[in-house]
Amino acid sequence: MSQADQQHLSLPNGERIPYQLERRPRRTVGLKINQAGLIVHAPKRISQSQLEAMLMSKIDWIQNKLKAQQENALPAFEWKDGASLLLLGNEVTLSVEPDTVNRVVDYTPGLLRVALPQPENASQIAKKVIQWYRKQALTDFSRRLEILAAKLGVPTPALFLSNARSRWGSCNSRQEIRLNWRLLQAPPHIINYVVAHELAHLKEMNHSAKFWAMVEKIYPDYKTAEKELKVWSAKLHQI
Numbered sequence: 001m002s003q004a005d006q007q008h009l010s011l012p013n014g015e016r017i018p019y020q021l022e023r024r025p026r027r028t029v030g031l032k033i034n035q036a037g038l039i040v041h042a043p044k045r046i047s048q049s050q051l052e053a054m055l056m057s058k059i060d061w062i063q064n065k066l067k068a069q070q071e072n073a074l075p076a077f078e079w080k081d082g083a084s085l086l087l088l089g090n091e092v093t094l095s096v097e098p099d100t101v102n103r104v105v106d107y108t109p110g111l112l113r114v115a116l117p118q119p120e121n122a123s124q125i126a127k128k129v130i131q132w133y134r135k136q137a138l139t140d141f142s143r144r145l146e147i148l149a150a151k152l153g154v155p156t157p158a159l160f161l162s163n164a165r166s167r168w169g170s171c172n173s174r175q176e177i178r179l180n181w182r183l184l185q186a187p188p189h190i191i192n193y194v195v196a197h198e199l200a201h202l203k204e205m206n207h208s209a210k211f212w213a214m215v216e217k218i219y220p221d222y223k224t225a226e227k228e229l230k231v232w233s234a235k236l237h238q239i
């Protein structure tokens, strides 16, 4: 069990930095910065003044990290009528309409329509839209996997979708490939690159020169795609 409470660190210039203090059975002070701001994990026995002296000694690091976090943070996605989604690199407007029954998602280029009895219920909208994305992702990724596997000269491996927050794809020793459904938001050539990357892992389970040569064989411009994927990454995680 740990207790969390909201504290402020007062700087000599009068600025106050809020932080969440969590007392834990541990020996050292741990600092973490995420969307919520600064989180401090402190041993149960350390006094407040000792803790604040320690935070002050790391103030440059803390402020730099907080600044970087703010700059990278995208506004939280709002699941509501008129929201802008991404599909294969294109913008798609989400239309949410009230209906007496829950209807299937309807897609026409540029417009994704959902109709449900509670059009204000963000989590219901999210659930429906994400279900739709997953279904499309499976169809879309399967097709790309088949084409690129043939190009590499390997049988088409089994495909599963993942929901990982940190990775786009993975491949295991059972020759199964997992791709993040969120990739469906990215432009097609980036999806192709991730598929090519995972397929190459079927032959080389590492990132050696031999591996990259394999990727290049089926996706020549992999270096550009790898860089582009990094740029898209935050956007692809908005939902």
Ligand SMILES: [Zn+2]
Pocket: 197, 201, 206, 207
């Ligand atoms: Zn890899």
